Each structure stands twice: as structure tokens, then as C-alpha cells.
Amino acid sequence: MKLDEKTVVVTGGGSGIGRELVLALLAKGARVAAVDLRQEGLNETAALARAGDRLSLHIADISDRDAVLALPAAIAARHGAVDGLINNAGIIQPFVHFSELDFAAIDRMVAINLMGTINMTKAFLPALKARPEAHLANVASMGGFMPFPGQSMYGAAKAGVKLLTEALYAELAETKVGVSVVMPGAIRTQIMANSGIGDRAMAESPEAASRTLPAPEAARIILAGIEANRLHILVGKDANMLFKLWRLMPEKSIRFIQKQMARR
Structure with a gap:
């Protein structure tokens, strides 16, 4: 689908990949309804976009079903019919093993990332x-698709998203x-920071930053994949490499990741 x-x-839509998706969609000539929990973030996105009435801002907690069910009517009132939905919002868990993770954090992973x-x-x-x-x-x-020690419930929720989406692909074929x-x-x-778990020192180091993909490039890859109607859109060299490794050698790939994470 051309956008x-x-x-x-x-x-x-108020930060990170979501913000860059909003900006890139507007640059392509789309109209966008940006949804986020934080008004401040949405306002910053709008200030960067300068898109006038082609961009609308909607505060909602996606884990609040009643709030979500009110969104279609609110967005239709601003833009008319909706042609696309990108479910981007998500958070990560504290970097601890499952045995140390409390039920509040477990529930939060499922409520936001999956539900x-x-x-x-x-x-x-x-x-x-x-x-x-x-x-x-x-x-x-x-x-x-690849388990990361210290992100067990994040991975479990995202695995649910993956399989749900693949099932929807079949149902909507x-x-x-x-x-x-x-x-x-x-x-x-x-x-x-947006997940409320602070920043790890490794995330702020120049070396760590050099291994991450800039959010604008991630948004470009995602939108290109949507326009090409791809089922699987892998974003970044690491995701592409690990996806291939997991399919070829699942047990060895788990051990590889375990050793890499143990060094940090």
C-alpha cells in the first residue's frame, strides 16, 4: 500500500521510532493520528512536524481498553476513514532475570506490549x-524470536505480538x-528512560551507540516494508543476522546471546 x-x-508517536514514523509518513504525504501516553512528547512531535491539520494528537494509554475503543471515532472525526495502523508503542522490562522480576513488572509487560x-x-x-x-x-x-536473558517477559510479550500478527496475516490473506x-x-x-527503568551505562557509551541504528533509518525501513507489503520487516543488521541464525541453529544461537549478555 502506497502511503x-x-x-x-x-x-x-511522542518519541523514538514512533515519532520518526510520524515525521516520515507526513513527508510522504500521509495524514497521521499520533497516539501517546504523554502530551509533552506529542507536542514535541507536532512542533517538529509543522504539518497543520494533517497531524492530530491523541492522548491514550493503549492498555486502557475503554480509552482505545474511543479512538476510532475521535480519529475519524479529524481525518475521515483510517487506512493504516502501526502499533509501535512499547516498553522494556528492568534488566533482571525472571526469578527476580516482580509481578507488577510482569503484568506491565503483558498489558502494554501485548494487550x-x-x-x-x-x-x-x-x-x-x-x-x-x-x-x-x-x-x-x-x-x-530470540530470547535475551534479562528480558524474558519483554520477549514473551513480543513473541505474542509476532505470532498474533502472523495469524492475522493468514486470516486476512x-x-x-x-x-x-x-x-x-x-x-x-x-x-x-521512557520505560521508567533508567539508562544503563552501556547504552550511553559511544561504542554502544555505534552499534545501534538511528531511529529515522529504522522508520524508513519500516515504511518501505509496509509499502512493499512484506510480512516480516527486519530492522537493522543485528535483527537480520540473528533471524537467520535462529532459524539455522536455534540452540547455538541462544547460547551465543547468553554469552554476549553475560559480558555486559
Whole structure:
């Protein structure tokens, strides 16, 4: 689906990849409804975009089902019919093993990363199915196919997003709705701070930054994948490499990641 002149909903539009998706969509000539929990972040996105009425801002907690179910009508009132949904919003867990993770953190991972995507998809899918062409893209993670020690529940929730999206791809195969699951690797964003777990020293080092993909480049790859109607959109060299490694040697790839994480 070509994105120019389309109306696209983007969650997490107030920062990181979500903000860059909003800006890139507007640059392509789309209309965008940016959804985020924080008004300040949305205002910053709007100030950067300078897109006038082609951009609308919507404060919502995607884990709040009632708030999400109110979004389709609010967005339709601003833009008319919705042609695309990019479920990008998500958070990571504290970097601790599962045995040390409290139930509040476990519930938060599931509520936001999995149920948030489910809530948004259920809310907007009827509108997408009514369009001449439409697209649904759910952002999972390379942690959704490759287990990372210290991110067990994040990975479990993102694995749920991946399999859900692949099931939707099958269920919607005979419709005009394209479906993509996005699996980013390490991207240069403020996800740690936005997740409320602070920044690790490694995340701030020049060496670590050099191994991450800039968020604008991640957004470019995602939108190119949507326009090409790809099921799997792998973002970054690390995601591409690990996806191949996992399919060829699953047990060895798990051990490889375990050793890499143990060094940090």
C-alpha cells in the first residue's frame, strides 16, 4: 500500500521510532493520528512536524481498553476513514532475570506490549477491512524470536505480538488488508528512560551507540516494508543476522546471546 494521501494511526508517536514514523509518513504525504501516553512528547512531535491539520494528537494509554475503543471515532472525526495502523508503542522490562522480576513488572509487560497491541488492533480492524486497501503493522522485536536473558517477559510479550500478527496475516490473506510484523534490533531511542527503568551505562557509551541504528533509518525501513507489503520487516543488521541464525541453529544461537549478555 502506497502511503501518500493515506490516513495512518501511529502509537508511541511522542518519541523514538514512533515519532520518526510520524515525521516520515507526513513527508510522504500521509495524514497521521499520533497516539501517546504523554502530551509533552506529542507536542514535541507536532512542533517538529509543522504539518497543520494533517497531524492530530491523541492522548491514550493503549492498555486502557475503554480509552482505545474511543479512538476510532475521535480519529475519524479529524481525518475521515483510517487506512493504516502501526502499533509501535512499547516498553522494556528492568534488566533482571525472571526469578527476580516482580509481578507488577510482569503484568506491565503483558498489558502494554501485548494487550495494548491487541486492544488497538481490535478497535481499528473493522475500519481497515472496510477500506479499498489498508495495512496493519505491529512492532514486535528481535527479542520476540530470540530470547535475551534479562528480558524474558519483554520477549514473551513480543513473541505474542509476532505470532498474533502472523495469524492475522493468514486470516486476512483474502482481504485488502496487508499485514506486517516489524522486528527491530538495537535502535537509538530513549526506550529505557521512557520505560521508567533508567539508562544503563552501556547504552550511553559511544561504542554502544555505534552499534545501534538511528531511529529515522529504522522508520524508513519500516515504511518501505509496509509499502512493499512484506510480512516480516527486519530492522537493522543485528535483527537480520540473528533471524537467520535462529532459524539455522536455534540452540547455538541462544547460547551465543547468553554469552554476549553475560559480558555486559
